[in-house]
Amino acid sequence: MRTSPSPLRLRRVVPAAVAVVAMLGLAACSSDSSAVPGADPSASSAASALDEVYANAVVADAADILPDSTMAKIKERGKLIVGEALDAPLLSQQDPSNPDDVQGFDADLAKLLAIYILGEPNVEIVPPASETREALLQNGTVDVVFNTYTITEERAEQISFAGPYLESGLAVAVKADNDDIEGIEDLGGKKVIVGANTPAVTAVPEEQPTATLVSFATDPQAMQALKQGRGDAYVQDFTLLASNAASDDSIKVVGQPFTTEAYGIGLAKDDADFKAFINDWLVQIEDDGTWAKVWDATLGAAVESDTPDAPEIGSVPGS
CATH class of the missing domain: 3.40.190.10 (Periplasmic binding protein-like II)
Known part of the structure; x- marks a missing residue:
């Protein structure tokens, strides 16, 4: 498996009603259940291509890190804290032989967002359950959630979404x-x-x-x-x-999905500066081909079809 490009810290959050592992399921957006772990051997060459992606990852200008903003707090802390599964193949799968290596579409994008803010992919992972994601954002336990998190207007009353960054269906x-x-x-x-x-x-x-x-x-x-x-x-x-x-x-x-389910990056409610910052990053990685390269090395490795277009930012209610 591809080695993680950075030290990765994993933190367990165990309040009374918190299950610590989020799984990819039949309806990944709203109720997660287990998926069979595994990796397509043919994906190894595609995964190695991400070494170049990391080496050339975009970094935010200093002027974009606004004073007293969430971005500034993350940069001062020196790590991005992410709500993310550890057992979702092709999305965020932990290597059993190397627990610091978590890879997949969500995991790699989270590390690239960390590079955008920090200049290096320093990520701490807090595995959520589907029913605890809002709470982790509301109480500040995590900065963002990458977790096949379907954008809905109901959820957007409690938290905010950047994106969408991925469409399923x-x-x-x-x-x-x-x-x-x-x-x-x-x-x-x-x-x-x-x-x-x-x-x-x-x-x-x-x-x-x-x-x-x-x-x-x-x-x-x-x-x-x-x-x-x-x-x-x-x-x-x-x-x-x-x-x-x-x-x-x-x-x-x-082929591609024939119905649409838009996934967003979960953020704390009403943090307009952070949302605009992440949406700007998404536009940049879509325009420069990074998004497509991450897709091809992860989800795309198991699909017999062309690389899809990234979804349009703000294209669904609640985003």
């Missing part, structure tokens, strides 16, 4: 040797596996009315059914499918 997985299906547009007349009580149950018929649905209670059951050929494709949340594909080379994800 329902996507399509097929067996690795299937070259006929390249996305939702090819599922007409096909037998499609879905998770019971997931958004796919209604979304697939809306997109492909002639598809026949086969429902399974859990993701492992659905995955097994796909591999056994009991369906032509499996429709589920993109991040979960990408995680499955990273740990099982008998399946692949094809």
